[in-house]
Amino acid sequence: MSLAALNDIDDAIEATKRFLTPVDRVRWFRLAVVMFFVGGAGFSFPSPPTGGFSTDTGGPPGEPGPGGPTPDITPQITPELLILIAGVLLVGLVLFLAFSILGATMEFVFVGSLREEEVRLRRNVKRHWRKGVRLFVFRFGTWLLTAGVVLAGLLGIGVAIAGWPPTEWTTGTMFAVFLLAALVFVVLAIVVGTFLGFTTLFVVPVMLREDRGVIGAWRRFWPTLVGGWKEFLAFLVINFLLAIAVSIAVGFLSLLLAVALAVPFLIVGVPLGLVLGISGAGGLVVLVLVVLYVILILIGVLLIQVPFQTFLRYYALLVLGDVNPEFDVVPDARAAVRADGGNGDDDGTGSDGVGGGGPGESGGTGGGTAADVDRPEETADSGDDVGWNVDRDEDRRDRDDSY
Secondary structure, three states, X not given: OOOHHHHHHHHHHXXXXXXXXXXXXXXXXXXXXXXXXXXXXXXXXXXXXXXXXXXXXXXXXXOOOOOOOOOOOOOOOOHHHHHHHHXXXXXXXXXXXXXXXXXXXXXXXXXXXXXXXXXXXXXXXXXXXXXXXXXXHHHXXXXXXXXXXXXXXXXXXXXXXXXXXXXXXXXXXXXXXXXXXHHHHHHHHHHHHHHHHHHHHHHHHHHHXXXXXXXXXXXXXXXXXXXXXXXXXXXXXXXXXXXXXXXXXXXXXXXXXHHHHHHHHHHHHHHHHHHHXXXXXXXXXXXXXXXXXXXXXXHHHHHHHHHHHHHHHHHHHHHHHHHOHXXXXXXXXXXXXXXXXXXXXXXXXXXXXXXXXXXXXXOOOOOOXXXXXXXXXXXXXXXXXXXXXXXXXXXXXXXXXXX
16 A cells, blocks of 8 residues: 555656746746745845944043043933834834744645645735734744743752742752753753644645634544644655655855855956045945845755755645645645646556556555546556646636635
8 A cells, every 4th residue: 555645756746847847937036935934045134233442542621631541332221212122122123923823824825835836926915914924823823832841840840859939959950950941941842843833834735725823723634634644744754755856956056156156256256346546436346246245145045945845845835734624725736737647557556456446446456546546547548748837827717716
């Protein structure tokens, strides 16, 4: 009995080719925007430069000049400064919440785009932002609850060992609690990360398919997870390995892109820096070139991620639909890539050489997996090299807009 988690890798590759080819620049750049929020780019922004204070020049008139005492530059805590700090923190919090909610919403935009086989950012964001808010609250609440339980448990263990208050704990007690916290953190990071990963990959499609909230979709998905635990366990292992391979590939291609883009920028920037200097107009030109270089790298990395993340998401959606056809959100892609029978056997036999049975059968003995049931019989000429790229416009015109 074959597993859908194994069979669907090739189908996900074909579905990705079908969705992304022929190359449409508008589609790819829209997906790059989605990747910025859901693709795990992991961009880090450098801290702003700190200005140095010079002690060689005199201060304002009447102040000590060269060789005089160093002026006191320690900022005074004033109500205005406190208001400024609070304002900056508030703006940062708002930006964080907006980015997180939009990122959660983009999960639905991504799945919806694969289902509809077209990328409409504005329409899908307006359609799914409420679900995005629910997903963000669920994610944030899960981590908050986890952190609270862990801290309470560690505090209880420390109190049981050394008593209350914690300020009177010995160094040995604090070190033991620290080691235990590190171990618990690693374990919970794996468990909670897997739980939230399944929420993104499998519960989000259920939310879209049946218009449910996160909790309701988890309740709906739970029997499928329990009943098909072998499939999802295999998916967990295979997807982990695929994610590592994807990370290596994206990193390697990003490095090549950075080197390739650096050449023209160095050819232009170095002579300008030597001629104009690194201060004044020359410094401004160099700064503009650096900013432009970083922006191009950012865009390039996002575009590199498009086919890889599309493949991984198609893989998860195909596995979900194979385990439970009621949750299939990519029926058109599934039917197209499996128009040749799905299993690649030209002689109509199974992998064990026994003639295939009907639906629900494996080798004529019954008990096939959901993947075997869902794979249609051969309906197209296997020699047609464009069979996987069927006309999608007709399908979209016929599809209802209730999703």
